Amino acid sequence: MEEVKTGVNFREMDLEIKRFWEERDIYRKVKKLREHGPEFYFVDGPPYCSGAIHLGTAWNKIIKDTVLRFKRLQGYNVLDKPGWDMHGLPIEVKVEEEFKINSKKDIEKKIGTERFIEKCKEFALRNKEVMERQFKNLGVWLDWENAYMPIERDYIETGWWTLKKAHEKGLLSKDLRVVYWCPRCETSLAEHEVRGEYREVVDPSIYVKFRLKDREDTYLIIWTTTPWTLMANMLVTIHPEFNYAYVKVTLEGEVEEYWIVGEPLVEDVIEKAKKDNKIKDYQVVKTVKGRELEGLKYITPLLEENERLREFSKMERVHTVALGEHVSLEEGTGLVHTAPGFGEEDFEVGKRYGVPVYSPIDDRGRYTEGLWKGVFVKEADKYIIERLREKGLLLAEGKIKHSYPHCWRCKTPLLFRATEQWFLKISKIKENIIEQARSVHWVPSWVETRYINGVKYVGDWNISRQRYWGIPLPIWVCESCGSYEVIGSVKELEERMINKVDLEDLHKPTVDKVLLRCHCGGVMKRVPDVLDVWFDSGLAPYASMNLRELKKADFIVEGHDQVTKWFYSQHALSAILFNDVPYKKCMMHGFVLDEKGNKMSKSLGNIVNPDDVVEEYGADILRFYLLSANKVWEDIKFSYNELKDVRSLFNTLWNAYAFAVNYMVLDNFQPREEYMRYLRDEDRWIISRINTLTKEIIEDLEIPHLHSYTWKLRDFILEDLSRWYIRLIRSRTWRESEDPEKLSAYQTLYYVLMKLILLLSPVVPHISEKIYQNLKTEEMPESIFMKSITVDEEYIDKTLEEEMGVVREIVDAIMRGRDRIKYTLRYPLWRIILPKSVEDIVKKYGHIIKEQGNVREIEVAEFQGSISVKPNYRELGKVFKSEVPKVVEAIKSIDPQVLKERLEKEGVVKVGGYEIKPEYVDFKVEMPENIVGVEFSRGSVYLDVKLTEDIIKEGLMREVIRRIQAMRKDMDLDIEEWVKIKMEGVSFDRDTLEYIEGEVRGKFCEEVTPDYNKTWEIKTPDNRRYKVEIAIERIKE
């Protein structure tokens, strides 16, 4: 053990400890040590290689590191591969920026796919390095050298294997589907790319009349915000269960028409129509259920403008009324214009009715047919509106502000367009997924609801992307017969390929070159698509280990944005392959927001860089802060003030540790079991406390409830250790070197600190290791992380813990009372009176109360005074329910003193017809004004102040000691340094002087050559004033 300086710099310490771990290869040694322990399989949700971590990703890894360090302390062999998300559009975009290009055409024509891919790879790897360094700076111990990377051959192969399996199970399909399409980037976008990209836009809002084919005066009224989709209208969908009204409308010139509108919306529609139409009168003439209208044939309004629509209308079910549950009566007319080529729900309805999926636009969003061929569809809106007006089919026109998806890259409003894509048919196994989700241990538990609700709404998973940087789809299509095959491994591919391609790397464009022979004799070429990046990370549970079987993760944890993303994507794949969920326990954490609760973002300029925080405070302070600022599933408002609170907490810990060690060093203390024989009550108390704490913390970390874990540690450090235990043993530490009571205090401190730092080590690994390195003996393991976390049950004494709690309350009450009457701690209290309820406690721990409260006598007696009664509502409520107020009235109607005595004698007392039992009431002694009484949980403490000469003298003595000590401190003397003191203005007897000398390490002399002198004013409680001059001289060697 070596002496410890206070005023610690946690950042310097954490760098020192990181060096220590590095030089001694501690991480590997710890892994090795736990090699044969029970396995704990952790799967890291891979962060995207964007180039820099933020506080949220820092928090994420700190949670993981803390939990895993704890599992290791429990002896588990933790599988702890980190992972990286490396493919995908975000990196492609960055690389496009580097090349100063921005279209697919440029990639293929100007740069070349090969060079482009090469650059993406470089970019991902470079970012990975930067982020890895940042994670390491936080003290995160993961198996960085063996991290999983989806760009590696094995990983890609696992992806192929997965798809092949899915195919074999009939869960892979090629379908025409409506997808998001960016007309500027000329590509489809994935659902997740659209998330968070909804913005408010103003669109046209029009009501259109669709005339029925067989009745010239009857119209279906529809509402739409995308007039351009009318060019592909196929159906009008209505709800089968809703009521639809035939409204007889009388227009200018006595023209009568019938409008079919959802019944509750009639007035609404008429109101809207009034603006552009002279409606003289209207009347609902008939109401029918939606299903009765099914099959009605109508004339689509843009029939003349699009040749193709005319062809389609000859088909039986085209341009008829269809039924759909998705129709609502919230807005519009209750009738929905349906264009299967331009909308997901429309597509579904269209499929059910077997009408063509008609999507007459090109990659850039321009019509490929019809009157406005070549015009960008949004541009065509106004022409269409005009045309409808001319044709008399426009009922009303307006604007609507609503949220609409945009391209996250170029901010262009997206279109919906039917294209051919590859899908995993989640719809077929959705019920299984939901069922499996119920077997997961979710933290917090309501994530289950959220997850399941999320899954309920997901459709089939579109896994194909018309992009470059991703796992290539292992699907080859025959150019002659159109059949396709899914390849499950590199070996299989090599066996099948009919040309010669080096398959070292499996990305585009390499695999694109591979040709296979079809059974029909034709040549098969790979589909050009790559996989959605969410497929990459979804593979992680087995691909990270290169497995071909399910290995359920014991634990995963990610932010709340991942509930419907990674929690789902990996489950979906495992459900397809193994019919099971790939994790047992799944925890969700929140986001880190700025101080005001805003999201941290570049545009707001409020981003806090974790590296900067670590640089200023050290990694441990940030770690503890992030795990204690809130419950893990709630968001954290990042605050430097709270970070400072954490720093001061660890300052306190450090000072407690320095206090202990410095005295131990001074006395050359060596820890020994045998000193445990001399334990005093307070020692046994804190030893019990630390073991209770250990037990509770193990439970908290098992869940894991990291907030209770850190909160309990904080309370222990501040309340139990620093503010109480050290205060109690202070006097024992000044004793001479061989005093067993001092040694037992040291032994206790040693034991407690060792246990404490072990509990702290998962969250503050550097500080704990630093303390451990100084406290450890030769025989102990090289690093704190090689130790095991255990509870010494035999030291737990619950009664002692409770009783000590009461002792502390009493002492605190004494302090409060003293404060109230301005009677300082330096003057002894002649006597205090405590109630009978704490008689045992006084008997056992009276000495502590006396010492801490500076009390001479404790008397145990019931204070005689007027009594008041307080009803115990909880108890009364149980018995009397609604009678409670009457019972309370009855209780209050009799003299409390009488009630108390009778209850004591008779047990049960009848008042006003109610039986009153002792547990129904509490009695309280009212204190007269002139008595100093202070309440605590078991009654009151009464302070009896009597100023005798003797008491004043003792107080004066303490006044003097305190001042000399203050002067020593001013002089910056070492604790053991001796001084000469000259004192004038107050006198003491010989014994007192000697006592003072002992307390302050000084000798009173007649003459000194002062190094420091000072005059003090002392006022005693009996209002005597002393002017005391004190001069101190250092004694030099």
Place this chain on the structure above:
RNA sequence: AGGGCAGUAGCUCAGCCUGGUUAGAGUGCUCGGCUGAUAACCGAGUGGUCCGGGGUUCAAAUCCCCGCUGCCCUACCA
């Protein structure tokens, strides 16, 4: 629009599951005290429409319903 979570002191948060009459802690501010581990600590004061409105109950921060606000997720409601 639907789902989940949150709303309590100037600020950060406990308490709510399991209802009990004086709603807590830390921090901030004011005043006082203590101190040879502590830029620490202790005490007093300051500070609350427990988001709003209904309901259940003898009793609601707590349970129920309806709203409002914020965050996340889902969503082309045409």
